[in-house]
Amino acid sequence: MSTKTEQLRYEKRASILKALAHPSRLKLVDKLSEADEVCVCDLTEVIGSDMSTVSRHLSQLKNAGIVESEKRGQMVFYRLRVKCLKSLFSCIESVVKCDVNQNMKVLS
Amino acid sequence: MSTKTEQLRYEKRASILKALAHPSRLKLVDKLSEADEVCVCDLTEVIGSDMSTVSRHLSQLKNAGIVESEKRGQMVFYRLRVKCLKSLFSCIESVVKCDVNQNMKVLS
DNA sequence: TGCCTATTTGCATGATTAGCCAATTATGTG
DNA sequence: CACATAATTGGCTAATCATGCAAATAGGCA
Numbered sequence: 001m002s003t004k005t006e007q008l009r010y011e012k013r014a015s016i017l018k019a020l021a022h023p024s025r026l027k028l029v030d031k032l033s034e035a036d037e038v039c040v041c042d043l044t045e046v047i048g049s050d051m052s053t054v055s056r057h058l059s060q061l062k063n064a065g066i067v068e069s070e071k072r073g074q075m076v077f078y079r080l081r082v083k084c085l086k087s088l089f090s091c092i093e094s095v096v097k098c099d100v101n102q103n104m105k106v107l108s
Numbered sequence: 109m110s111t112k113t114e115q116l117r118y119e120k121r122a123s124i125l126k127a128l129a130h131p132s133r134l135k136l137v138d139k140l141s142e143a144d145e146v147c148v149c150d151l152t153e154v155i156g157s158d159m160s161t162v163s164r165h166l167s168q169l170k171n172a173g174i175v176e177s178e179k180r181g182q183m184v185f186y187r188l189r190v191k192c193l194k195s196l197f198s199c200i201e202s203v204v205k206c207d208v209n210q211n212m213k214v215l216s
Numbered sequence: 217t218g219c220c221t222a223t224t225t226g227c228a229t230g231a232t233t234a235g236c237c238a239a240t241t242a243t244g245t246g
Numbered sequence: 247c248a249c250a251t252a253a254t255t256g257g258c259t260a261a262t263c264a265t266g267c268a269a270a271t272a273g274g275c276a
Contacts, residue, residue, distance in 0.1 A: 007131065010131035010132075010134045010135050010138075011131045012204055013131075013134055013197070013200050013201075013204070014128075014129050014130050014131045014133075014134055015129075016200050016203050016204070017125050017126075017128050017129035017134075017200065018125075018126075018129035018130075020122075020125050020129075021122050021123075021125035021126035021128075021129045022122050022126075023115065023118035023119045023121075023122045024118075025122075026118045026121055026122055026125075027118050030118075064203065065203050065204075066203060081203075082199070082202060082203050084198075084199040084202050085199070087195050087196075087199055088195075088196050088199040088200070089121070090192075090195075091190070091192040091193070091195055091196040092121050092124050092125065092196070093121075094190060094192050095124050095172065095173050095174060095189075095190050096120055096121070096124070096173075
């Protein structure tokens with residue numbers, strides 16, 4: 001594989017990770033994983049920021065290909081497009097746990 | 109779980125994802141996954157940025173608990189602390205692939 | 217049509233990030 | 247000790263990001 005292609009691959013992956021790398025967006029993904037679809041208004045309540053802010057977070061997730069949206073009536077419903085988030089989060093969680101262990105070692 | 113704790117959990121996860129969310133840092137992780145340990149000087153060649161820049165990328169990965177380092181002589185060697193990166197990347201990759209499919213649909 | 221609700225977009229602001237060069241620290245070697 | 251190498255840190259700039267308010271868009275409904 002050419003260096004150029006390789007570079008593009010890293011950039012693409014990074015852009016997806018970046019889309020996930022925010023507490024509010026992680027929470028959004030979490031909520032969406034519990035339900036089939038949720039409207040912006042309900043998500044806004046969950047997050048507790050201005051609706052415009054939530055809308056922008058959602059559009060970042062959408063641009064990254066993590067969620068999709070559908071407008072029905074005046075409302076817009078968001079849905080997860082990806083089903084593997086659980087394994088991703090379990091990996092992230094293992095970093096967290098590993099860190100805790102490390103910290104305990106330091107303290108003991 | 110309290111809302112406060114929940115919030116902290118999202119923040120912690122986000123910080124780990126943020127540490128990974130950069131092409132150069134992904135490349136560093138990739139290289140480190142191929143070898144047991146690599147010194148900063150070698151990693152600098154791979155990345156092709158200034159060594160100071162690479163050093164800062166590495167310290168971000170270290171702060172996130174993704175890599176660890178050991179100084180031997182004048183050199184500092186970095187190692188992955190986490191073994192599950194492969195499953196994480198396969199998830200990311202499935203987002204990429206899903207995107208490609210979507211794009212093909214749009215084009216056809 | 218006129219008004220209400222849901223959502224997105226424009227704009228301004230403050231905060232964070234990435235990058236390089238230069239300076240500093242630490243180690244090894246003559 | 248003097249010098250070279252490896253790595254980190256300080257300082258600066260340009261770019262990107264997060265956020266809220268206000269305005270615009272679009273869909274119901276009387």
